[in-house]
Amino acid sequence: MTGSALLRWGLAVAVASLAEAARVAPPLPVLPIPTAAQLRWQRREVIMFFHFGMNTFTDSEWGTGREGPATFRPAALNASQWMDAAAAAGVSLAILVAKHHDGFCLWPSAYTEHSVSASPWRGGRGDVVRDFTDAARARGVDAGLYLSPWDRHDERYGREVAYNEYYLAQLHELLTGYGSVSEIWFDGAKGKNAKNMTYHFHEWFQTVRQLQSSINIFSDAGPDVRWVGDEKGSAGTTCWSTVNRSMITIGQAGIENYLNSGDPRGMDWVPPECDVSIRPGWFWHKNETAKNVSQLLDIYYNSVGRNCVLLLNTPPNSTGLVDDADIAMLRKFRAAVTTIFGTDLAAGSTAKASSERGGRHGGFAAANVLDGRDETYWAPTAEDGRKNGYWIELRRPATADGVGGPPFNVVRIQEHVAMGQRVERHVVYVDGAPVANGTTVGHKRLHRLSVPVSGRTVRIWLAARRGTPLVSAVGLHLDPFVAGMI
Numbered sequence: 001m002t003g004s005a006l007l008r009w010g011l012a013v014a015v016a017s018l019a020e021a022a023r024v025a026p027p028l029p030v031l032p033i034p035t036a037a038q039l040r041w042q043r044r045e046v047i048m049f050f051h052f053g054m055n056t057f058t059d060s061e062w063g064t065g066r067e068g069p070a071t072f073r074p075a076a077l078n079a080s081q082w083m084d085a086a087a088a089a090g091v092s093l094a095i096l097v098a099k100h101h102d103g104f105c106l107w108p109s110a111y112t113e114h115s116v117s118a119s120p121w122r123g124g125r126g127d128v129v130r131d132f133t134d135a136a137r138a139r140g141v142d143a144g145l146y147l148s149p150w151d152r153h154d155e156r157y158g159r160e161v162a163y164n165e166y167y168l169a170q171l172h173e174l175l176t177g178y179g180s181v182s183e184i185w186f187d188g189a190k191g192k193n194a195k196n197m198t199y200h201f202h203e204w205f206q207t208v209r210q211l212q213s214s215i216n217i218f219s220d221a222g223p224d225v226r227w228v229g230d231e232k233g234s235a236g237t238t239c240w241s242t243v244n245r246s247m248i249t250i251g252q253a254g255i256e257n258y259l260n261s262g263d264p265r266g267m268d269w270v271p272p273e274c275d276v277s278i279r280p281g282w283f284w285h286k287n288e289t290a291k292n293v294s295q296l297l298d299i300y301y302n303s304v305g306r307n308c309v310l311l312l313n314t315p316p317n318s319t320g321l322v323d324d325a326d327i328a329m330l331r332k333f334r335a336a337v338t339t340i341f342g343t344d345l346a347a348g349s350t351a352k353a354s355s356e357r358g359g360r361h362g363g364f365a366a367a368n369v370l371d372g373r374d375e376t377y378w379a380p381t382a383e384d385g386r387k388n389g390y391w392i393e394l395r396r397p398a399t400a401d402g403v404g405g406p407p408f409n410v411v412r413i414q415e416h417v418a419m420g421q422r423v424e425r426h427v428v429y430v431d432g433a434p435v436a437n438g439t440t441v442g443h444k445r446l447h448r449l450s451v452p453v454s455g456r457t458v459r460i461w462l463a464a465r466r467g468t469p470l471v472s473a474v475g476l477h478l479d480p481f482v483a484g485m486i
């Protein structure tokens with residue numbers, strides 16, 4: 001045989017022997033499970049909101065609907081510059097408020113005169129939604145849109161059929177005229193003295209699905225993404241991606257706690273999104289400034305670190321640009337996240353577990369939690385839970401002094417949520433001593449420790465769960481901001 005023939009033969013033998021070892025099938029999912037679009041959304045972790053419109057020019061948060069279109073006059077609107085903000089924050093999805101409660105439309109809707117067409121901006125030929133979606137796409141950012149159901153301008157509001165038809169016609173414009181839309185936002189907000197109006201959410205949602213098949217629909221009650229129940233960017237320390245949609249009425253007060261924590265017995269997969277503004281208000285006001293990095297990091301831990309997606313709002317100003325100071329803060333925030341999570345102090349550890357489904361080479365080994373991939377995960381055998389309970393442990397290499405591994409103060413745990421959210425209670429031990437504990441894990445759970453520790457073993461005890469736990473990652477990090485090192 002020639003060298004290359006020998007190589008081919010060797011490869012064939014290797015492939016054949018791999019094929020002989022029958023694979024162990026993955027365990028059954030625990031329902032409900034996310035759709036592909038929901039999984040993609042979850043893995044984005046941080047996304048952005050742009051509140052811009054009439055309120056930007058009137059220094060208000062809720063316009064009256066009586067503003068004249070002449071008020072809308074950004075001198076130098078540049079949506080590409082807004083994408084500088086998205087790039088600074090490192091996000092892959094940005095959502096624009098196309099119409100807020102004041103009813104003024106940022107695109108030239110054919111169904112009303114209350115839009116950019118009637119404004120002096122670009123001689124009435126501008127289209128903010130077009131600029132926004134084009135600029136996003138040019139930067140590889142997916143686009144989302146917000147269309148307020150509550151409308152304080154349109155005279156059809158309060159006449160049920162007429163207004164629902166108007167709203168649906170606008171949904172058609174937005175979802176057929178601007179390419180792919182990844183998320184649509186239905187805000188439940190409505191003033192106390194607003195006219196009584198029934199929104200035809202069923203018609204709206206089904207129309208959205210027909211027009212954009214891989215979109216995620218946000219409202220208090222989903223169907224794809226739910227509100228987290230507050231505007232502080234903070235989920236419950238217990239946070240299930242599951243709820244019973246039948247228990248949620250959109251816009252209803254009193255369900256915030258249910259939205260904040262989800263429902264361990266929920267029949268529907270509707271994970272929460274944490275909407276919060278980088279400034280005190282949703283719209284730009286001259287007198288306000290951006291939150292600082294430590295506030296933004298707190299928000300990150302309380303949202304992304306509790307199984308949520310963070311929707312961070314950065315409002316463009318009345319010139320039509322995002323303030324440079326806000327962009328600089330976004331850049332610092334992203335740099336801080338990269339500083340903390342860019343280095344995994346679990347690297348070089350070996351992983352052991354209470355058991356491994358199919359054994360060490362069955363495809364579900366403990367080592368999968370260290371490979372940095374969402375698709376692979378550790379799965380124990382089903383029997384193991386009945387005997388000793390489930391645990392996974394990292395054994396860290398010693399440092400030169402032989403004492404412990406490099407110090408860390410953040411523990412990251414991630415479930416393989418594609419197969420359902422399972423963990424109900426967990427405890428983290430370092431060298432046998434409990435250092436953190438909690439209830440749910442979900443896509444990502446982050447524990448901040450009050451002081452850095454440098455133990456040799458880190459064990460995660462999965463004290464209660466629905467079915468067998470499936471863990472896709474365990475990471476250890478050093479946050480210099482917590483420790484007051486920065």
Ligand SMILES: *[C@@H]1O[C@H](CO)[C@@H](O)[C@H](O)[C@H]1NC(C)=O
Pocket residue numbers: 078080081084
């Ligand atoms: C708009 O913003 C982009 C991105 O910052 C910049 O490259 C471009 O020059 C700006 N356009 C104008 C007309 O200022």
Ligand SMILES: *[C@@H]1O[C@H](CO)[C@@H](O)[C@H](O)[C@H]1NC(C)=O
Pocket residue numbers: 196197198
């Ligand atoms: C609003 O209208 C609905 C039916 O259209 C009715 O059931 C409800 O009682 C009304 N609410 C108020 C506050 O008038």
Ligand SMILES: *[C@@H]1O[C@H](CO)[C@@H](O)[C@H](O)[C@H]1NC(C)=O
Pocket residue numbers: 243244263265266267
């Ligand atoms: C959600 O629905 C399930 C199944 O019907 C039920 O067991 C559970 O109790 C419900 N949750 C609440 C909070 O009622």
Ligand SMILES: *[C@@H]1O[C@H](CO)[C@@H](O)[C@H](O)[C@H]1NC(C)=O
Pocket residue numbers: 059060280285287288
């Ligand atoms: C800034 O001004 C707006 C409008 O006048 C006001 O509603 C808001 O409370 C002010 N913000 C702060 C932080 O004072």
Ligand SMILES: *[C@@H]1O[C@H](CO)[C@@H](O)[C@H](O)[C@H]1NC(C)=O
Pocket residue numbers: 292293294295
């Ligand atoms: C960030 O802002 C908060 C609230 O205003 C303040 O308490 C904290 O000292 C600030 N942190 C830094 C590092 O500036």
Ligand SMILES: *[C@@H]1O[C@H](CO)[C@@H](O)[C@H](O)[C@H]1NC(C)=O
Pocket residue numbers: 317318319320321322323324325
């Ligand atoms: C809006 O932000 C841009 C960029 O920082 C700045 O040049 C402009 O002066 C700001 N406009 C207002 C009204 O503050």
Ligand SMILES: *[C@@H]1O[C@H](CO)[C@@H](O)[C@H](O)[C@H]1NC(C)=O
Pocket residue numbers: 427434436437438
């Ligand atoms: C869980 O942590 C809390 C403090 O955060 C502590 O009081 C409690 O004892 C811990 N429970 C376990 C089981 O370690």
